[in-house]
Amino acid sequence: MGTVWAVIKREYLQRVRTRWFVIATIGAPILFLGLIAAPALFGGDVDEVDRTLAVVDHTGVLYDGLAARLDAGDFIVEPAPGDNLSALDARVEEGELGGYLVLDQATLTRGDVIFATAQQPSALRALSLQQAVAQTAVEVRLGGDRADVEALLRGGNLDVRLAAGAAGGVGVEDPRFLVAYVGAFILYMTLLFYAVAVMRSVLEEKTSRIVEVVLSSMRPFQLMLGKILGVGAVGLTQFAIWIGFVTLVALTGLPALVMNQPDLLSMESIQAFVPGLGLPALFVLFFLGGYFIYSGLFAAVGAMCNSDEEAQQAQFPVIMLLVVPIIFVAGVIQSPTEPLSVGLSFVPFFTPILMFARVAVGGAAPWEIAVSVVLMAVMVLAVAWVAGRIYRVGILMAGKRPTLPELLRWIREA
Amino acid sequence: MTSSAIRLTGVTKRFGKHTAVDAFDFEVPEGSIYGLLGPNGSGKTTTIRMIMGILLPDEGRVELFGSDPGETRRRRVGYLPEERGLYRKMKALDVLVFLGEIRGLKPSDARGRALSWLDRLGLSEWATTAVQDLSKGMQQKIQFVATVLHEPGLLILDEPFSGLDPINQDLLEEIVRDLHSKGTTILFSTHLMDQAERLCERVCLISQARKVLDGDLREIKRRERRGVVAVGFEGDDGWLRSPEILSQEAVGDALHLLLAEGTDPQIILRRCLEAGVEVHRFERVEPRLHEIFVRHAGTEAATGGGGLPRGRVATASAPGRGGF
Numbered sequence: 001m002g003t004v005w006a007v008i009k010r011e012y013l014q015r016v017r018t019r020w021f022v023i024a025t026i027g028a029p030i031l032f033l034g035l036i037a038a039p040a041l042f043g044g045d046v047d048e049v050d051r052t053l054a055v056v057d058h059t060g061v062l063y064d065g066l067a068a069r070l071d072a073g074d075f076i077v078e079p080a081p082g083d084n085l086s087a088l089d090a091r092v093e094e095g096e097l098g099g100y101l102v103l104d105q106a107t108l109t110r111g112d113v114i115f116a117t118a119q120q121p122s123a124l125r126a127l128s129l130q131q132a133v134a135q136t137a138v139e140v141r142l143g144g145d146r147a148d149v150e151a152l153l154r155g156g157n158l159d160v161r162l163a164a165g166a167a168g169g170v171g172v173e174d175p176r177f178l179v180a181y182v183g184a185f186i187l188y189m190t191l192l193f194y195a196v197a198v199m200r201s202v203l204e205e206k207t208s209r210i211v212e213v214v215l216s217s218m219r220p221f222q223l224m225l226g227k228i229l230g231v232g233a234v235g236l237t238q239f240a241i242w243i244g245f246v247t248l249v250a251l252t253g254l255p256a257l258v259m260n261q262p263d264l265l266s267m268e269s270i271q272a273f274v275p276g277l278g279l280p281a282l283f284v285l286f287f288l289g290g291y292f293i294y295s296g297l298f299a300a301v302g303a304m305c306n307s308d309e310e311a312q313q314a315q316f317p318v319i320m321l322l323v324v325p326i327i328f329v330a331g332v333i334q335s336p337t338e339p340l341s342v343g344l345s346f347v348p349f350f351t352p353i354l355m356f357a358r359v360a361v362g363g364a365a366p367w368e369i370a371v372s373v374v375l376m377a378v379m380v381l382a383v384a385w386v387a388g389r390i391y392r393v394g395i396l397m398a399g400k401r402p403t404l405p406e407l408l409r410w411i412r413e414a
Numbered sequence: 415m416t417s418s419a420i421r422l423t424g425v426t427k428r429f430g431k432h433t434a435v436d437a438f439d440f441e442v443p444e445g446s447i448y449g450l451l452g453p454n455g456s457g458k459t460t461t462i463r464m465i466m467g468i469l470l471p472d473e474g475r476v477e478l479f480g481s482d483p484g485e486t487r488r489r490r491v492g493y494l495p496e497e498r499g500l501y502r503k504m505k506a507l508d509v510l511v512f513l514g515e516i517r518g519l520k521p522s523d524a525r526g527r528a529l530s531w532l533d534r535l536g537l538s539e540w541a542t543t544a545v546q547d548l549s550k551g552m553q554q555k556i557q558f559v560a561t562v563l564h565e566p567g568l569l570i571l572d573e574p575f576s577g578l579d580p581i582n583q584d585l586l587e588e589i590v591r592d593l594h595s596k597g598t599t600i601l602f603s604t605h606l607m608d609q610a611e612r613l614c615e616r617v618c619l620i621s622q623a624r625k626v627l628d629g630d631l632r633e634i635k636r637r638e639r640r641g642v643v644a645v646g647f648e649g650d651d652g653w654l655r656s657p658e659i660l661s662q663e664a665v666g667d668a669l670h671l672l673l674a675e676g677t678d679p680q681i682i683l684r685r686c687l688e689a690g691v692e693v694h695r696f697e698r699v700e701p702r703l704h705e706i707f708v709r710h711a712g713t714e715a716a717t718g719g720g721g722l723p724r725g726r727v728a729t730a731s732a733p734g735r736g737g738f
Contacts, residue, residue: 002518006516007516009515014501204501208502209497209499210500212463212468213560214516216467216493217516218516396469
C-alpha cells in the first residue's frame, strides 16, 4: 500500500502545484460569477440622460400606456409637442435628452416607430423600446387590462396536468433545466479532462521509459491504480473548491444580486440553484463512477500508444462514448421518462451524464438510480479488469500500436 | 559456500517465433561483480527484464536471494534499465524522493540520502531544478543516484556506460567499485569488452540467445591462453588464410591470431615456417576478452548484431606486416 500511496501523492502534488490547476480552479468560478453578473452590469442604462426620453404622440391615444410601460422599465418619460422636432434634436445633441420616439398611425397599426437618438442603441435597449411600443399598440387596439395584454403577448401559462404516475420533464424556462444541463456539461468536461490527464500521465511514463524503473518496484496494476486515484483526488479537490466558492457566493453575493435584479433571480430559482444535499451527492457519485470507467479506458489507450500523435487517434472511440450522452442530454432532460431516455441512462458508459440529468429534472425513480449505480459499479470492475490487462502488456511494449485482434489477445493472455 | 544473489534455471523467453533467451542457466554469487556480455540483440536486456520481473519467462525459474522474487525482494535491487528516463517536469530531488519511496524508504530518509548523493556528485545546487532543464550528463547521474538510493544489496545495471562521456564513465566506474568493495553484488550488461575486462570478476558471454561462456574471468583467460598467438614476420601473408585462424588483428607491432578451438599453436608455427617467411616473434599471449568472445561466438555473432565496433576484428585482407 505504501507504494500506491507514493504514486497517489506524486500524481496529486505534481498536478495541484501547477499553474493550470490554480487558473482552472480559481478562474472557472470567477468566469461563472462574471456570467451571472454580466447582465446586471450591462443590462440597465446607468446614465440618467440616456434614460430620459421624450415621446411625440401623433395618434393621441398611445402616450399614457407607453409612458407607464417605459416608466416601469426605468425610463424617465416626458411628452413633447409634434411641431418642433428640431428643438428636440438640439436637446439630444446637447446631451440633455437620451432620444425621442415619434408615434404615428403606422405605430398603431404595425408597431413601427421612429427613435431619434445620438448613438446606436444597444440591442437590449432597442428591444425594450420596441416591445413597450408594440404592447401599448396592442393594448390600445384591443382594450382591456394592461397585465392581461402582456400575459397574452408573452404566451400564457401552460398548465400541464400529467396522467397519474407519469413523471414530467421540464422546459427551458424551468430552473431545473439549467441545473440538469449545466451539471451534465460539467460532468462531461471534468470526466474528459481528468481521464485524458490519466492517459497523458501513462504516456509520459511510457515514452520517458521511467516506467521500467517504477515497475521494478511495484505491479503494473498498483501503478495504474495509484495514478487513477491521484488524478481523481485532484478532481475532487477542484469540486470541493468550487462548491465552497458557490456556497460563499450564495451566502454573501447572491442576496445582493437579487436585490439589484429581482427579475433575474426569483426566490424559486435560488431554491433550484441550492437544492438539497441529494443532488450534489449524486453528482459526486456519478463523477466518481464515470471517472473510474473512463480513466481506466484512457489509461489503456495511453499504454498501447507510443506518442501523443498516436494517442490522439487511439482515444477517438473512447471520446465518442463520452460524446453520445452529450448529444442526447437535451432530449433526455425534456422527456426523461421516454423509453429511449431511460434505456440510454442505464448504459453504464452514459449513466453518469444521462442519469444525473434525469435525476436533476425529477424524472428518475429511486430504484432506477440504484440500479444504474449498481450497473456502473459492475462496469468499473469490468473496465479495471480489461484495462489492467491491456495496461500491463502495453506499458512495456514498444513498436506499433496493437490491432484489435492483438488487443483481444493481450486481454486473454495477460 | 556463498549463496547466490541471482539464480536462473532453464529460463526461456520467446517473442512470437523469435527465441530471445534460450534455456539459460545463470548464477550470480553474492558479493561478486559480474559482467553479462554479448552483442546487441543477444538477449541481455531480456534476461535482465526477467530478473526484474518486468517480463515473465515462458519456461524456467528465476530466484532472487534464494527464493522466488516478489515486489519486496525486488526492492532490495537497484535497477538501471538500458533505456533511461525520469519525470521531466519534476524537480530532481522530488524524483529521487519518489523513487526512494516506492522502494520502501520513508520520505524523510529518501530526501536525506538523495541530498548527500547529490552533494557527492556535485549536483547540490541543481536539486530543485526541473529534470528537463538539466544537461544530459546530469540527468544520467540523477538516474544513477535513483538506482542506488535505497542502498540495494544487488545492483543490476543494463549498459550503464553507454552514452556517458569519459569523465562520467570513470566516475561511475569508481562508484561501482566502491559499492562492490562494500559488499554490494553487481551484475551489469555491456557490449564493451574492455570495460568488462577492467571491472568484472566473473563474466557470462551470450550470443544469439545462448550462453557461450561463463565463469571467473582470470580462469577463463588462463584456460584460453592456447587460443591466441602473437606473430611478427616479414614476407608473404598467404599462409594466414587457413581454417584454423579465425581472425587476425594488429596489436602493437605484432599480429594477434585467434585460433579455432582445439588448434595447437605448433601447427601454426610449422605452417608459418613452411611458408618461408622470416619470423622474428611467435608467442602465446593472454587473450583479451574480445578475442575470447569472437573465438566462442564466431565473428558473425560478434559483428552481426552491430554491437561490436566492426573495425576491431581485422579481416583476412590485413597485410602481414611484421614489426622490427
